[in-house]
Amino acid sequence: MKIMEKVWGSLGILEPIEIEEERGKSDDFEGRGKKNNLVNLSNAQKPLKVIVVEPFSFDDAQHIADHLKNRKPVVINFENTDAEVAKRMIDFISGSTYALSGTIQKIGNHIFFCAPVNVDIAYSGREEANDKLFLSWNK
The missing domain is CATH 3.30.110.150 (SepF-like protein)
Incomplete structure (x- = not known):
């Protein structure tokens, strides 16, 4: 999937975002940001209705x-x-x-x-x- 991510990233249709995970008190880990990739295949907005x-x-x-x-x-x-x-x-x-x-x-x-x-x-x-x-x- 790394090759496709590079291709999509160079075309501007793959945008990395950061998502913070909430962890309960029973977890030993603190909440951290994870880097996930989203694929946005259409950058066009919905047409405005007049x-x-x-x-x-x-x-x-x-x-x-x-x-x-x-x-x-x-x-x-x-x-x-x-x-x-x-x-x-x-x-x-x-x-x-x-x-x-x-x-x-x-x-x-x-x-x-x-x-x-x-x-x-x-x-x-x-x-x-x-x-x-x-x-x-x-x-």
Whole structure:
């Protein structure tokens, strides 16, 4: 097995870890770290699932906050949402996002991207004029 361990180690798919063993009082040995080898055949992480929501009532705001609480990014499309309901929802979701240390970004006309703390947003196409048209209450 030593040859395979060397091959896997050179490919970066074998990672040594240290595990501390706990021993009972009846043992004459103290707890010591042992070097074990783990084989990690896939270094790729599980793909991140993005939730897309088209809310119609204020009740949908809590579902969006629940997705953010579960560390899932959410795209919200307010195109078919009443303007007053959309305003209230943005206020609620902005507060929820802030409380969860996330970020919210307008990415299009009536479309917002809410990212939990484990997701970074890199967006450079933001236009202030469009923000003021949709977020007229946010002057």
